[in-house]
Amino acid sequence: MAAQTLIACPECDQLQHEIALAPHAIALCSRCGAQLYRQTLHGLDYTLAFTLASVLFFLLANVFPLLRLELQGSSRSTTLFGAVTALASQELISVALLVLATTILVPALEMAAMLYILVPLKLGANVPGVAATFRFVQMIRPWGMVEVFMLGLLVSVVKLATSATVIPGVALWSFGALMFTLSAAAHFFNPRDLWLGLRPYG
Known part of the structure; x- marks a missing residue:
């Protein structure tokens, strides 16, 4: 099973797994709610x-x-x-x-x-x-x-x-x-x- 990519929150430094997103969706930090990344087409x-x-x-x-x-x-x-x-x-x-x-x-x-x-x-x-x-x-x-x-x-x-x-x-x-x-x-x-x-x- 391929290892998931970890990403650090730019606000609180919480490490979390990067997940696939639907087009135009935004991933938020599970701790502080800051934007981690967004999916664009x-x-x-x-x-x-x-x-x-x-x-x-x-x-x-x-x-x-x-x-x-x-x-x-x-x-x-x-x-x-x-x-x-x-x-x-x-x-x-x-x-x-x-x-x-x-x-x-x-x-x-x-x-x-x-x-x-x-x-x-x-x-x-x-x-x-x-x-x-x-x-x-x-x-x-x-x-x-x-x-x-x-x-x-x-x-x-x-x-x-x-x-x-x-x-x-x-x-x-x-x-x-x-x-x-x-x-x-x-x-x-x-x-x-x-x-x-x-x-x-x-």
């Missing part, structure tokens, strides 16, 4: 699909203008990186670095790391450093603040609309879609599926 496939979609929207959001302002016959548009450089030119260096890090660097690193993990797994290949890469994703994920940037941008658009004509650009819509796809990828990602799908490297 095609979770890694959905995560990979939404991550690839996020990469596409991220590229669109950084290439095309965020919005165009028209005032008294003149027109001006800017990209996200243009907004960062504009903040820097106004000596708002700390704000410029914050926007650069939270809306460009961190999301780009998160998506690259997730693709490094998921693409080889989907192809059945082994890559080194998966555990370290996963820890890196968990560490930087809270610093990706696309939602906060979108909220601030929408507030600015509403205020500017009272004094100028504001025309949303492709990047603005792309950022909205990016916010959705990143959230969906995080929702469908189940770390347990990742560890079960990995083979020992080397």
